[in-house]
Amino acid sequence: MKRPIAEILSQGDELTTGEITDTNASWLSRELTSLGLDVARHTTVGDRLEDLVGLLREIAERADLCISTGGLGPTCDDLTAEAAAQAFGCPLELDRDALAQVRAYFTRLGRNMPAINEKQALLPRGSERLDNPWGTAPGFALQAGRCRFVFMPGVPGEMKAMFSRWVEPDLRRRFRTVPARLMVLSTVGVGESTLQERLDRIALPPGVKLGFRAGGPENQVKLLFPANFPEAALDDCVTRVAEAIGDAVFAIGGSEERGRDLASVVGRELAVRRSSLYVVETLSGGRMASRCAGEPWFGGALVIPDSAALYRYLGIQPSGYPSPAITAVVHRLREYGSEYALAQIAHFERGRLNDETETVEIHFVLVTPDGVWQQTRTIGGDIERKQITATALSFDSLRRYFLRLSGLRT
Amino acid sequence: MKRPIAEILSQGDELTTGEITDTNASWLSRELTSLGLDVARHTTVGDRLEDLVGLLREIAERADLCISTGGLGPTCDDLTAEAAAQAFGCPLELDRDALAQVRAYFTRLGRNMPAINEKQALLPRGSERLDNPWGTAPGFALQAGRCRFVFMPGVPGEMKAMFSRWVEPDLRRRFRTVPARLMVLSTVGVGESTLQERLDRIALPPGVKLGFRAGGPENQVKLLFPANFPEAALDDCVTRVAEAIGDAVFAIGGSEERGRDLASVVGRELAVRRSSLYVVETLSGGRMASRCAGEPWFGGALVIPDSAALYRYLGIQPSGYPSPAITAVVHRLREYGSEYALAQIAHFERGRLNDETETVEIHFVLVTPDGVWQQTRTIGGDIERKQITATALSFDSLRRYFLRLSGLRT
Incomplete structure (x- = not known):
């Protein structure tokens, strides 16, 4: 049997003018590929009705599946439902359940639904509605010739949630492929x-x-x-x-x-121990805090912009660095309620962080129930690379600590 | 005169399987749009010769310009030159200058040119070579029907350098457009x-x-x-x-x-005053810290996972919320060296943040050189939406403060 051919369609002037990069297409491609479908083509068009209508008809002739994102919003430049209606001769009709859902979304936010959002409840006749409890725009699916079309909103969070909840199970049933x-x-x-x-x-x-x-x-x-x-x-x-x-x-x-990322591996170890982690970030610039926030094992974070601010915070003189800084940090970390605490102690000038020829020596200090562990690394690259590397190596120092623990146990 | 229609073509299995996201298409779209060209479509196809040949012919019928990236490498899955040759009946011929350039590239790296790289010097008969001193693959351009085709390698650094050096000046001469x-x-x-x-x-x-x-x-x-x-x-x-x-x-x-985002508008006001900002984040979950980090006006951030942890940090009892919490926070904020400090005081259970039916009442406390300002808002949505909204409203409370200041001045 021939493997089914899939295509991805992305819509919006913000894509064809390059204002935003299309991350939906690559995300969907990975999902479809892992389901055993061959993605033959991605196409992106702007907000022009005749382009969209023509393209939908083209795709219906050559693909078995088309996943479309974008163009389902309430404003005048959102044209997808209308385009599908024209392309396949199935006029738009008000879906009362969809309207109730859009209304309910606004009610949850404590607001009245603006009249223009009513448009989002207009779906092509005969299409199947895809509920969207994560936003205002419901999606829909329909069959045109050999091709199954699935239309979802372009907001990545809503699109991914809808794909996982409604689309993926349906595709598994519909296309019985054996994935690699x-x-x-x-x-x-x-x-x-x-x-x-x-x-x-x-x-x-x-x-x-x-x-x-x-x-x-x-x-x-x-x-x-x-x-x-x-x-x-x-x-x-x-x-x-x-x-x-x-x-x-x-x-x-x-x-x-x-x-899977390192933080989730470290988080699993912390969760098993019902422990929490407190972090003092310098070089990683808030990246650890925003990765940890929302996790049940997150104890808190202090984000300090540079070494001068760190010394002020610790109430120490920069002379004799790094030992006095480390002693002071360990003392401070012990005061917090978390069982595990990790600090980045690094000497750098914030204004020079983006200089690629400038490397930063960073000391990771890990305070655990069974002692204090230290590790020193040198980090280079532009500011973003330094931040990302400092984040990864911070989590890695915790991972290696837990690895040693399990090594001792076995 | 009708505005010329441009299309962008991206090639490679790594794109259609979603392994990498196509950033070339959005970059090129911005460039072409700013030159006054309308980008009507992006298309991505994998490494299949017949797909490519068909697509090139389609584009030749409907566009005035097509910029193509990818598929010019030395390996068996690089098929662009062959596809152009077949689509437009201009067989591949060895370009001696191109071969000398590929060889010279390897010489500069102190290596001999592998035999397979010779393929990169085969260009469609009658095409114009586009030199690539930044890598091994030369590009080429040709006219097919009404459409000017430009083929460049997919490596973003090489593609951008070639576009700026050879392609953009040529397009300015060729399409005398006045940008919208x-x-x-x-x-x-x-x-x-x-x-x-x-x-x-x-x-x-x-x-x-x-x-x-x-x-x-x-x-x-x-x-x-x-x-x-x-x-x-x-x-x-x-x-x-x-x-x-x-x-x-x-x-x-x-x-x-x-x-432009809100933080940059607020940052401009802080920079003008040579002041810094300290933040205490609860609901926004580290998003303010990672946005501020690296900015010259960033004073530091404390990221606290939930209200219980905030009370522990403040050393207060939750009774009488929010007034004692606000008093304690203001007292704490005064201790830091920053001229401006902003805290989010919110009562919530971290485990329920992702519940969309759960709204959070949040108090923004802004400590400034001329007083303490407060504002209360209600935030809904899933955890990500709550975090993003809390971040935006935090920066907005600062923006509105500066707006009032400038209103007083005028």
Whole structure:
């Protein structure tokens, strides 16, 4: 049987004028690929009705599935429902349940629904409504010729929630594909070319495809196994790859691992111990706080912009750095209620952080129930790279601590 | 004269499988739009020769310009030159200068050119070579029917350098367009539908196109004026739109305003006063800290996960909330070195933040050199929406304070 052909359609002038980058298309492509569908094409068009109508008809002729995002808002430049109605001869009709849902959304926010939002409850006749409790615009799905069309709003949070809740289960039923099996090894602190070199020493079984997803200090190695690849051989291959990379591997799993980050691995350890973590950030610039916030194991964060401010906060003189700073930080951290506390002590001038030729020496101080642990690293790159690296290495110092603990136990 | 129609074509399996997000298309769209060209469509296809050939022929029929990126590498899955050759009947021929350039690139790296790179010097007969001193793959351009095709490699750094050096000057000569003029009004705290309703009352001059960019609490209203629209009429139109929206407008400007956020407006006021800002975040979950970090006016941030932790930090009892909490926070904020301090005092259980039916009452306490200002708001939505809204309203309370100050001055 031929594998079904999927296409992705993105709509909006903000995309064709380049105001925003289309991240929906790549997210949806990953999801569809992992379901075993071939994504043949992405197309983006602006807010012009005749372009949209023509394009929908084209796609209906060549694809088995089209996932469309955007153009379902309440304003005059939102034209998708109208375009689908014209392209496939199914006029818009008021969907009373959709209208009640849009109204209910505003009621939850304590507001009256503006009259123009009524437009969002107009759906092409015969289409299936896709509820959107996460926002105002319901989606809809319809069949046109050989092609199943799914229309969702362009707001990424709403689109992803709707896809996972309504669209994915439906696609699994509708297209009984056997997906290739993806295994993902998440690593930290080892660059893409070093990973490639370490893996060059291993002979992968025939048919297994090796890929990388480079993202700075956290990089993923991907192994794509053909459908029905024997389980034992798969396990063996993954184990050999993990051994070749070494203890930089912090998580191994299937396609669900693609979103896994170091913080979630550390968080699992903290959650098991019913413990919380307090952090003092300097170099990472608030990135740890915003990653931890909302997590049940987050104890709090102090974000300090530079070393001078840190010294003021600690009430110490910069002379004799770093030891007095570390002593003062440990003393302070002990005062907080969290069982674990991590501080970044680093000497830098904030105005020079973006200078790529400037490296920063950073001391990670980890206060745990069984002692104080320290580690020193040097971090380079522009300001964003320094912040991202400091964040990753901070979480990694905690991960390595828990790794040593479990090593002691076994 | 009709404005020329441009399209963007991106190639590569890594795009259609979603492994990477296509940032070339949005970058090129911004460049072409600012040159006065209308980008009608982006299309992305994978590494399949027949798809590419078909698509090139389609585009030749409907566009005046097509900028293509990707597929010019040395490996077997790089098919662009071959596809152009087949689509337009101009067989590949070895370009000796191109070959010398690819060789020279490797020589500069101190390496011999691998044999497979010779393929990169094969260009369609009659095409113009675009030199690429930044990498191995030269580009090329050709005319097919009404459409000018420009092919460049997909590596963003090489593509951008080639575009600026060779392509942009050529397009300026070739398409003598006068760009439309974009005016952007940035607003906060007013939803997209309310904006639309307020603007429905205004009659826009003929030819002026109204658009929206919705992003949660910060929304932008865009007015696209035809080329050569009279300056006085433009100013008048923008003023009337701004008045209709009211004091939710926090910035007005040209296309450079598209990236403007509230924090940068507040930061400008702080920078003018050579002052710094300290924040205590609860509901916004570290988002203020990571936005402020790196800014010269950032004084520091305390990120507290929930109200119970805030009370512990303040050393107070939750009874009598919020007044004792506010008094304690103000007292604490006075101790820090920053001239301005802002705290979010909110009563919530962290585990219920993601509950959309749960709203949070939040008190913004702003400590300034001339007094303490308070404001209370109710925030709803899921956890992400609550965090984003709390961040925007926090910065907005500072913006409104500075607005009142300047009102007093005038």
